[in-house]
Amino acid sequence: MKGTVHKCIEKLVTQNFGVEKWQQCLVEAGFDEDHVFMLNDDVDEAVTMKLVTQVIPSVCNLTIQQVLDTFGQFWINDYASKVYAPYFEGCKSTKDLILKLDFIHKSLTENIPNARPPRLRYEWVDTNRLAVTYLSDRGLIDLFISIAKGAGTYYKEELRVTKKSDQVLEIDFA
Ligand code: HEM
Numbered sequence: 508m509k510g511t512v513h514k515c516i517e518k519l520v521t522q523n524f525g526v527e528k529w530q531q532c533l534v535e536a537g538f539d540e541d542h543v544f545m546l547n548d549d550v551d552e553a554v555t556m557k558l559v560t561q562v563i564p565s566v567c568n569l570t571i572q573q574v575l576d577t578f579g580q581f582w583i584n585d586y587a588s589k590v591y592a593p594y595f596e597g598c599k600s601t602k603d604l605i606l607k608l609d610f611i612h613k614s615l616t617e618n619i620p621n622a623r624p625p626r627l628r629y630e631w632v633d634t635n636r637l638a639v640t641y642l643s644d645r646g647l648i649d650l651f652i653s654i655a656k657g658a659g660t661y662y663k664e665e666l667r668v669t670k671k672s673d674q675v676l677e678i679d680f681a
Contacts, residue, residue, distance in 0.1 A: 508550050508552055508555040509546070509547070509548070509549070509550070509616065509619060509622050510544045510545050510546050510547055510548025510549070510550055511546040511547075511590070512550075512555065513544040513548070513550055513555065513558070514544045514545075514546055514586075515578070515581065515582050515586040515587075516558060516559070516563070516578065517529060517543075517544060518581070518585070518586060519577065519578060519581040519585075519586075520532055520563065520566075520567065522585075523567075523577070524566075524567050528566050528567060531566050532558065532562045532563055532566050532567075535561075535562045535565075535566065536554055536557055536558050536562050537554065546590075547619060549619070549620060549621045549622075552645070559571070559574055559575075559578070560574075572649070575649055575650050575653040576653045576656070578650070578653060578654075579650070579652075579653030579654040579655070579656055579657035580653075580656070580657040580660060581657070582654055582657055583654060583657035583658050583660070583661045584657060584660060584661050588661060591611075591615070594607070594611050595661075599662075600662050600664065600680075601655070601658045601659050601661075601662045601664050601666060601678075601680065602637070602680050604658050604662075605629075605637065605639065605655065605658070605678065606629060606637075608627055609626060609627040609628075609629075612624035612625065612626075612627075613626075623643070623644075623645075624643075625641055625642060625643035625645070625647070625651065626642040626643070627639055627640065627641060627642065628640040628642065632677065635679055635680045635681040636677055636678070636679050636680075637677065637678050637680070638671070638675060638676075638677050639651075639675070639676050639677070639678065640674055640675050641674055641675070641676065642674065646673060648670065648673055648674065648676065649670075651676065652668050652670060652676060655668050655676075655678060656668060664680065665681075666678055666679065666680065667679040
């Protein structure tokens with residue numbers, strides 16, 4: 508998984524739990540305590556999953572769902588909206604961002620070796636209800652939902668997100 512995701516995790520843990528906890532996470536995930544992630548690093552997926560599902564929950568005393576929700580809020584509101592600000596300037600609502608997401612992921616990662624962002628298919632099922640098919644062999648639809656909620660917070664919108672299956676979710680923008 509791309510280094511930028513780990514850079515975001517580093518900032519999240521450091522800001523919310525302190526540098527020492529982050530150093531502990533690094534060591535438990537198999538890195539030196541002063542390891543620094545670069546945005547374009549290509550990080551072993553197994554390490555990413557270990558960090559999110561085992562190391563951070565145990566070091567920071569969070570459930571996996573809490574890690575996903577905290578990450579979803581932080582990724583959008585404290586990280587991507589700054590590091591990737593131009594993408595946000597073109598999107599005035601959560602709906603705009605979600606509808607542009609397939610393009611954003613594709614364009615951001617097309618020149619990065621081994622990047623495999625999720626691909627999305629969209630279908631309107633009602634005026635304000637969008638069905639999103641999430642296509643990724645990583646199976647991280649719960650992370651997708653947490654990030655979508657983070658986007659709702661960013662745009663100060665009440666979203667209702669319903670998981671229909673491991674590949675399909677529906678978002679009510681009303
Ligand atoms: C401008 C905003 C965003 C940027 C710049 C961005 C960028 C990225 C990047 C670089 C990755 C790693 C891809 C890889 O290593 O192959 C990623 C993964 C991911 N992104 Fe985004 N993203 C953005 C917004 C969102 C939003 C709003 C959602 C959900 C609503 C989302 C859902 C995901 C998920 C679930 C993954 C994990 C990879 C997978 O499922 O296969 N992203 N994103």
